[in-house]
Amino acid sequence: MSLSRRDVLKAGAAASVVAAIPILPVRAEFAPQAGKWRKFELSTRLNIENASGLTQAWIPLPAFSEPTWIKPEGSSWRTNARSATIVKDPKYGAEFLHVVWKKGESAPAIELISKVSAQDRAVDLTKQRGMQKLSDSDHKLYLAPTDLIPTDGIVKETADKITVGATSDTDKARAIYEWVVENCHRDAKTRGCGIGDIASLLKSGNLGGKCADINALFVGLARAAGLPARDLYGLRVAPSAFGYKSLGAKNEVVTKAQHCRAEVFLTEFGWVPMDPADVRKVMLEEPPGNLSLTNEKVVEARKTLFGAWEGNWLAYNAAHDVVLPGAIGPKVGFLMYPQAEVAGERIDCLNADTFKYVITARELAV
Amino acid sequence: MKRISAPEFRGKICRYLVFPFLKTGAGILLLCLSVFVGRQSADHLLAAEVQHGFVHAPWGFCPKMFTLPALGGGERGLPLDEDRPVVIHFFATWCEPCKAEIGGLEKFYRAHKGKLEVLAVSVGEVRARVQDFFKQTPATFPVLLDADRAVTKAWSIETLPTSILLDTKLRPVLAATGELDWANADNAIDIDNALKADSISRSAECTKEHPQ
Numbered sequence: 282m283s284l285s286r287r288d289v290l291k292a293g294a295a296a297s298v299v300a301a302i303p304i305l306p307v308r309a310e311f312a313p314q315a316g317k318w319r320k321f322e323l324s325t326r327l328n329i330e331n332a333s334g335l336t337q338a339w340i341p342l343p344a345f346s347e348p349t350w351i352k353p354e355g356s357s358w359r360t361n362a363r364s365a366t367i368v369k370d371p372k373y374g375a376e377f378l379h380v381v382w383k384k385g386e387s388a389p390a391i392e393l394i395s396k397v398s399a400q401d402r403a404v405d406l407t408k409q410r411g412m413q414k415l416s417d418s419d420h421k422l423y424l425a426p427t428d429l430i431p432t433d434g435i436v437k438e439t440a441d442k443i444t445v446g447a448t449s450d451t452d453k454a455r456a457i458y459e460w461v462v463e464n465c466h467r468d469a470k471t472r473g474c475g476i477g478d479i480a481s482l483l484k485s486g487n488l489g490g491k492c493a494d495i496n497a498l499f500v501g502l503a504r505a506a507g508l509p510a511r512d513l514y515g516l517r518v519a520p521s522a523f524g525y526k527s528l529g530a531k532n533e534v535v536t537k538a539q540h541c542r543a544e545v546f547l548t549e550f551g552w553v554p555m556d557p558a559d560v561r562k563v564m565l566e567e568p569p570g571n572l573s574l575t576n577e578k579v580v581e582a583r584k585t586l587f588g589a590w591e592g593n594w595l596a597y598n599a600a601h602d603v604v605l606p607g608a609i610g611p612k613v614g615f616l617m618y619p620q621a622e623v624a625g626e627r628i629d630c631l632n633a634d635t636f637k638y639v640i641t642a643r644e645l646a647v
Numbered sequence: 648m649k650r651i652s653a654p655e656f657r658g659k660i661c662r663y664l665v666f667p668f669l670k671t672g673a674g675i676l677l678l679c680l681s682v683f684v685g686r687q688s689a690d691h692l693l694a695a696e697v698q699h700g701f702v703h704a705p706w707g708f709c710p711k712m713f714t715l716p717a718l719g720g721g722e723r724g725l726p727l728d729e730d731r732p733v734v735i736h737f738f739a740t741w742c743e744p745c746k747a748e749i750g751g752l753e754k755f756y757r758a759h760k761g762k763l764e765v766l767a768v769s770v771g772e773v774r775a776r777v778q779d780f781f782k783q784t785p786a787t788f789p790v791l792l793d794a795d796r797a798v799t800k801a802w803s804i805e806t807l808p809t810s811i812l813l814d815t816k817l818r819p820v821l822a823a824t825g826e827l828d829w830a831n832a833d834n835a836i837d838i839d840n841a842l843k844a845d846s847i848s849r850s851a852e853c854t855k856e857h858p859q
Contacts, residue, residue: 470743610794614771
């Protein structure tokens with residue numbers, strides 16, 4: 282076959298046109314699937330300035346363990362403290378490092394290194410797995426109210442209205458999830474991840490907040506509807522592999538990347554991952570921002586985050602109302618941020634000017 | 648203790664606001680629109696219970712006395728050192744309506760200083776965080792720290808902000824949940840009337856304890 286000059290010119294022109302078309306990045310379908318374990322190293326460095334009197338700190342450890350998706354691999358530390366002890370919360374099993382410096386230590390400091398493996402989670406909600414059983418103690422624990430998550434009063438009334446007509450566990454969970462997605466909103470002004478005072482949230486009629494508010498509301502409504510549910514307090518440690526800028530760590534410094542997720546126990550499937558708060562995060566933050574519920578990325582996140590989540594996040598614990606041993610100040614509603622007291626006064630864990638800590642995360646070769 | 652019933656409240660609204668407004672066609676149109684919008688938001692929020700403004704305090708019992716650490720040092724609480732009416736104001740620095748209300752409460756406090764006390768109770772927050780907040784929003788009324796929420800629970804406070812006016816005998820006479828406009832003349836009149844009415848009609852001391 283011979284090519285004429287005209288054919289060659291045509292082909293060249295076509296190639297130029299193709300080359301000139303901008304190549305748009307193709308976003309992978311948001312479909313987390315188990316199968317690829319990832320290993321992360323977390324470093325938490327804490328320095329307390331202007332220390333006086335007795336200084337103590339309580340640092341959450343990424344110790345939540347569930348063999349199908351997260352495996353803690355231990356922690357080590359370097360510190361000038363008098364003592365550093367791993368403490369286990371007796372009710373929920375949350376682990377944290379209790380650090381005590383000698384009186385008068387002018388520059389209390391600690392560096393804590395933890396390793397954790399995690400993978401994506403996805404529960405196929407089209408295939409029932411037969412009757413799943415939760416132990417009696419866990420069933421009771423994850424239906425119980427907490428200080429900030431009551432399951433009576435306005436929470437129960439709201440849950441009853443949302444789940445009216447739903448018969449199966451899955452239908453109830455679905456109704457609550459969709460209601461939370463549609464009625465809550467992420468409020469960028471909320472400090473940290475929010476407080477999680479869900480009765481106050483419902484009574485106020487303003488369902489704005491962040492993950493510790495929105496996912497706590499999901500958990501409270503689920504418990505009030507008779508579904509065991511829990512908040513998992515943790516940290517984003519890597520960017521999303523599915524192109525969601527808002528659903529991952531931006532870089533290795535993850536000091537402010539705390540994120541709380543939720544799980545609900547469905548008799549048809551066992552523990553199922555949920556994250557309605559992240560749907561609202563996608564709506565607010567995913568470029569160009571302020572996306573509607575009908576936006577393609579939002580629709581996909583809403584569909585996926587009922588039953589799946591990405592393994593770019595680690596769980597510290599599922600604890601509420603945690604008593605900090607040796608503390609002068611009150612118990613904490615949840616333990617996701619390092620806590621400290623200087624001379625008997627709790628430091629504001631969200632004030633970077635007075636409580637300096639840096640958390641970094643890096644992925645290790647598996 | 649007398650409360651305004653829902654039908655009585657609706658009657659007042661209709662008499663003073665709705666009927667004069669309905670005399671215009673625009674009024675009818677706007678009313679229909681507001682009913683539609685109200686129905687939509689009620690469907691979505693299901694259970695918003697906040698009312699804006701004072702109502703007669705719904706408690707049929709006496710409030711629990713308390714002592715809490717004060718932000719400025721020392722301790723304060725109930726009973727007061729002097730027999731004065733007092734507003735107990737529950738708030739949190741994370742609560743947006745609470746933040747908006749503090750400035751108005753401060754003006755109200757200054758205007759009534761010497762006649763009426765204000766005790767602001769910070770709910771469930773550590774001193775450092777509350778201190779930072781009041782650096783940005785200075786206030787001269789006492790701020791008390793209910794860090795473990797014990798007083799908030801004992802008073803059955805479920806909504807922030809909540810304000811309760813106690814008379815000189817420390818009996819609850821008015822309560823407001825949600826943000827209150829402290830500069831609103833109607834609220835000031837409510838306070839004056841409630842205190843007058845209670846001082847005349849009720850001479851008994853509080854005897855019935857809180858059930859908790």
